[in-house]
Amino acid sequence: MHIVFVSREYHDSKRGGGIATYLYDLITLILEEGHQVTLITASDDTREESVEKKDNFTKINLSGGDFVIPQVESGFLTFKKFRIFFRFFSYRLKVLKEVLKLKNVDIVEVSEFGAESAFFRKFDFPVVYRLHTSSLLDRSTGGVFQFKPGLIPNFFTGYFEKKVLAHAEYITSCSLSLKEWTSKYFLIPKQKIKVLYNPIHLNNWHFDRKEQSLSTMKILFVGTVSYEKGVGDLIEACRILLNKGMNLSLTIAGKLGNYGLRIQKELEEETWCTFLGHIGKKELANVYESHSVAVFPSHWEAMGLVALEAMYSGALVIGSREGGMSEIIEEGKSGFLVNPKNPSALAEKIEEVVNLPLETKLQISKNAIDQVVHSFSDKKIVPKFLSYYEEVIRDFKK
Structure with a gap:
């Protein structure tokens, strides 16, 4: 299979967190199984763009991200923090264009977090939406954030996260708890969401x-x-x-x-x-x-x-x-x-x-x-991912 992942972060990013670790381990293990993988991610320096290739793995680092890392891009930081608004659409259009350039794609996986799939449309291949944690999830209450001016970026991004999931055909979650939260607050039928735990390599x-x-x-x-x-x-x-x-x-x-x-x-x-x-x-x-x-x-x-x-x-x-x-x-x-x-x-x-x-x-x-x-462990979890991807591909082609 040629599997494409779209993610705002990866393990070598200064923004890397749980999603970055999950992706690095999963991609490494999928490559070991002999599959082809392409990763579309954002460069930490939003002025730079590059492509890295090694064997069956291609990593595309896009410029124009809607964030700022002070250690990488100094100066006018207050202004740059508003990139989530004035670069939101342009960056996601760039993601869409990269996906459309790819050849022989079997399946795409993209996180709901950040709504990077905001401009995705019907492709000739299926798209799996991976639940990691919505921008609207309030960890202090286990519900949805109450509106505050300081949380406007969360509500702005969360609106699009909710919108893309409303039209998603294939959704996976890293836990039953997150599946239930998403079903409750985003009104997604539970039977649409497959729980696949993050593997530990x-x-x-x-x-x-x-x-x-x-x-x-x-x-x-x-x-x-x-x-x-x-x-x-x-x-x-x-x-x-x-x-x-x-x-x-x-x-x-x-x-x-x-x-x-x-x-x-x-x-x-x-x-x-x-x-x-x-x-x-x-x-x-x-x-x-x-x-x-x-x-x-x-x-x-x-x-x-x-x-x-x-x-x-x-x-x-x-x-x-x-x-x-x-x-x-x-x-x-x-x-x-x-x-x-x-x-x-x-x-x-x-x-x-x-x-x-x-x-x-x-x-x-x-x-x-x-x-x-x-x-x-990877040996228990990764085969479940690959089996699910194959099942989705078969269903999509019906």
């Missing part, structure tokens, strides 16, 4: 966890450092435990942003908390295996690939009950779940996990690894 991770690491009080958070990810709640929970006399430490790894930088500054005199910033997989693997408890108290999470990574490392994982992590973690067997936005309850759960007998910790650690391998 096991060969990307090499762990050598020592048994004694589970006896430490080293707490870890991995991901974008934001309010919605529950980082503030985790910090408050750790403070509660420190005040009780627990000699714990907290490591925070991931992109900071304005919220993260502010939190980092507030804690710069606190020796118990360390910020690593964004780090590569090799260093992150060492961080995972040296910490006993990994905590992801997001207010709402579509899936939570970092939770799978932590589980595969053998860490004792505490995740949020709201969203897709509740589909990954089996309470008390392969990890633990907590209600978000409750630092006191989170502190109690961390204390409970830290104080478990070592034998229990080792069993939960083993269960977590086994669950990732048997339910979420």
Whole structure:
């Protein structure tokens, strides 16, 4: 098959997040199966455009993106932040033109996030819309944002996200939770949405966890450092435990942003908390295996690939009950779940996990690894993607 992916971000982008990781792993694995892949993405420097080719993979980096990365394009930043409005249509027309240039396409997959398919029309091949998380999803409530002037970009983009999904024939979701949210708030029939979990590429991770690491009080958070990810709640929970006399430490790894930088500054005199910033997989693997408890108290999470990574490392994982992590973690067997936005309850759960007998910790650690391998590994998930693509192609040709 010749599979085309359209995405605003990819793993080597400074804007890369969960979608970028998902795409990089999925594309790598599909290429290993001998298929042809084309990726249409945006260049971090919106003034530049390029094409990269290697074997069966072509990566098209488009110019004219509707964003700005200050480290890449400095000057007049306030004006450039309005690109979401004055470049929205021109960039999406550029995406459409690139798709139309391609030859022998069997299927296209595009994320609903960002509505890059706003100008897509009927093609000679099917288009699959991949649910990652709409611009309208309010992680703090699990519903749709209430209108505020500062959220005008979300509502502007969200309008088009909703519009393209209303006409979509084929839709996949990275979790049952996101499927249900989209069905409820965008009025999409549930039977139209196929749940295909993001795969974790096991060969990307090499762990050598020592048994004694589970006896430490080293707490870890991995991901974008934001309010919605529950980082503030985790910090408050750790403070509660420190005040009780627990000699714990907290490591925070991931992109900071304005919220993260502010939190980092507030804690710069606190020796118990360390910020690593964004780090590569090799260093992150060492961080995972040296910490006993990994905590992801997001207010709402579509899936939570970092939770799978932590589980595969053998860490004792505490995740949020709201969203897709509740589909990954089996309470008390392969990890633990907590209600978000409750630092006191989170502190109690961390204390409970830290104080478990070592034998229990080792069993939960083993269960977590086994669950990732048997339910979420590339070998289990990627064939489901390929089978779904083939099914869609057959249905489209009827």
